[in-house]
Amino acid sequence: MQTRSFMLDVLITHIRQKVDLTDPQAAALQSFFSLRKLRRKQYLLQEGEVCRTLAFVNSGLLKSYLLDDKGTERINLFAFEGWWISDFSSFLNAEKAVLNIDAVQDSELLLITLEDYERLTLEIPVMDRYFRLLYQNSLVTKDYRLIMHNNFTAEEKYLDLLQNQPEMAKKLSHSLIASYLGLSPETVSRIRKKITLR
Amino acid sequence: MQTRSFMLDVLITHIRQKVDLTDPQAAALQSFFSLRKLRRKQYLLQEGEVCRTLAFVNSGLLKSYLLDDKGTERINLFAFEGWWISDFSSFLNAEKAVLNIDAVQDSELLLITLEDYERLTLEIPVMDRYFRLLYQNSLVTKDYRLIMHNNFTAEEKYLDLLQNQPEMAKKLSHSLIASYLGLSPETVSRIRKKITLR
Numbered sequence: 001m002q003t004r005s006f007m008l009d010v011l012i013t014h015i016r017q018k019v020d021l022t023d024p025q026a027a028a029l030q031s032f033f034s035l036r037k038l039r040r041k042q043y044l045l046q047e048g049e050v051c052r053t054l055a056f057v058n059s060g061l062l063k064s065y066l067l068d069d070k071g072t073e074r075i076n077l078f079a080f081e082g083w084w085i086s087d088f089s090s091f092l093n094a095e096k097a098v099l100n101i102d103a104v105q106d107s108e109l110l111l112i113t114l115e116d117y118e119r120l121t122l123e124i125p126v127m128d129r130y131f132r133l134l135y136q137n138s139l140v141t142k143d144y145r146l147i148m149h150n151n152f153t154a155e156e157k158y159l160d161l162l163q164n165q166p167e168m169a170k171k172l173s174h175s176l177i178a179s180y181l182g183l184s185p186e187t188v189s190r191i192r193k194k195i196t197l198r
Numbered sequence: 199m200q201t202r203s204f205m206l207d208v209l210i211t212h213i214r215q216k217v218d219l220t221d222p223q224a225a226a227l228q229s230f231f232s233l234r235k236l237r238r239k240q241y242l243l244q245e246g247e248v249c250r251t252l253a254f255v256n257s258g259l260l261k262s263y264l265l266d267d268k269g270t271e272r273i274n275l276f277a278f279e280g281w282w283i284s285d286f287s288s289f290l291n292a293e294k295a296v297l298n299i300d301a302v303q304d305s306e307l308l309l310i311t312l313e314d315y316e317r318l319t320l321e322i323p324v325m326d327r328y329f330r331l332l333y334q335n336s337l338v339t340k341d342y343r344l345i346m347h348n349n350f351t352a353e354e355k356y357l358d359l360l361q362n363q364p365e366m367a368k369k370l371s372h373s374l375i376a377s378y379l380g381l382s383p384e385t386v387s388r389i390r391k392k393i394t395l396r
Contacts, residue, residue: 068349076341089338098345121327129319129326135333140287142340143274147296149347151266 007035010058011110014082018133019126032120033110038062038103044085045101051090053111057083060107061171064099065179075180078104078168084134104176149182157181158191205233208256209308212280216331217324230318231308236260236301242283243299249288251309255281258305259369262297263377273378276302276366282332302374347380355379356389 011033012026036055038044044062045051055062057079064085066074076099079085090097091114112120121128148157158181162169169177178188209231210224234253236242242260243249253260255277262283263271274297277283288295289312310318319326346355356379360367367375376386 066345066349074345074349076345088334088341092334092338121330125323125327128330129323132319132326132330132333135330135337136286136290138337139333139340140290142337142344143286146340146344146347147264147272147274149344151264151272 032116036109051087051097054086056110058108061104064101230314234307249285249295252284254308256306259302262299
């Protein structure tokens with residue numbers, strides 16, 4: 001029990017950054033989640049399966065991605081500690097997932113099923129507010145990324161990442177960054193050289 | 199007063215499709231919104247301004263878009279009746295907007311300021327649930343569009359629109375559709391001819 005209640009600390013802290021969660025509510029969270037450990041490169045979800053859980057990253061790092069026709073990974077999201085990850089469309093609509101999700105590092109996840117996610121927001125209504133605030137930030141980020149994809153050159157995309165997501169630029173390999181930006185590793189290398197020469 | 203309470207019907211119906219709103223809560227909504235009419239081509243927001251309101255489309259049709267270096271409109275969103283529209287990042291963070299929003303048809307909007315949006319969710323907590331459900335659907339749509347942008351050919355994008363957003367394909371001009379898909383009008387014409395010839 002000691003381990004299990006410790007385990008929710010990251011989540012509770014994250015929730016309390018956005019909303020007021022009482023101690024009894026925090027204690028009640030435990031019944032909604034289960035723990036899952038993933039080793040590096042292990043899958044949480046594979047394309048074609050139904051995504052049965054929404055995952056909160058308690059520790060570690062995961063990525064969600066599409067595999068294109070050539071087998072190249074097109075990164076959708078990196079989820080660091082304190083982030084949520086899923087194939088949201090598959091999770092909400094019980095459809096086949098188009099995304100793959102795997103662990104970039106050894107990771108520990110808190111998983112919630114759709115049924116428990118709905119029960120959670122009904123039994124602890126402040127969680128509606130938490131998810132509303134979470135999704136509202138996520139929409140801003142996605143809008144920005146969509147705009148960036150449509151309008152930025154390869155070099156602008158890379159410089160934008162360095163400036164606005166320095167943590168990501170520091171923690172991830174060059175090939176993962178290239179995949180996230182929808183660029184080839186060669187293009188990223190070329191841009192890096194060009195920047196260094198300035 | 200007759201006109202004003204009629205005016206909220208579209209919004210109340212939309213909210214009640216997602217959550218239980220009591221009659222007193224529905225009546226209280228009135229104090230949070232103001233009415234704004236736009237003629238076709240009139241701006242709601244111009245790039246560089248701060249987006250002070252979130253807009254619900256009571257009737258009509260609006261579009262939000264970026265202007266690229268060449269002055270070409272890159273459509274971010276079409277908002278039909280019953281949709282919400284804003285430069286969300288600008289609205290939430292009081293930053294300068296990167297998007298322009300204008301009316302594609304004569305339109306009637308219900309506007310809410312950030313202060314009233316926050317007061318609304320605090321005073322009528324079920325609105326947190328409403329926006330949570332709204333944003334969750336919006337995230338699914340945006341994820342899909344981001345994936346589509348990264349992985350679909352021009353022809354696949356166009357066919358996907360015909361299949362999954364037939365209403366949009368029917369209501370919008372070819373040049374607006376091209377802009378929404380990030381394609382040139384010439385490319386869309388070429389695809390349409392090719393499809394017709396099959």
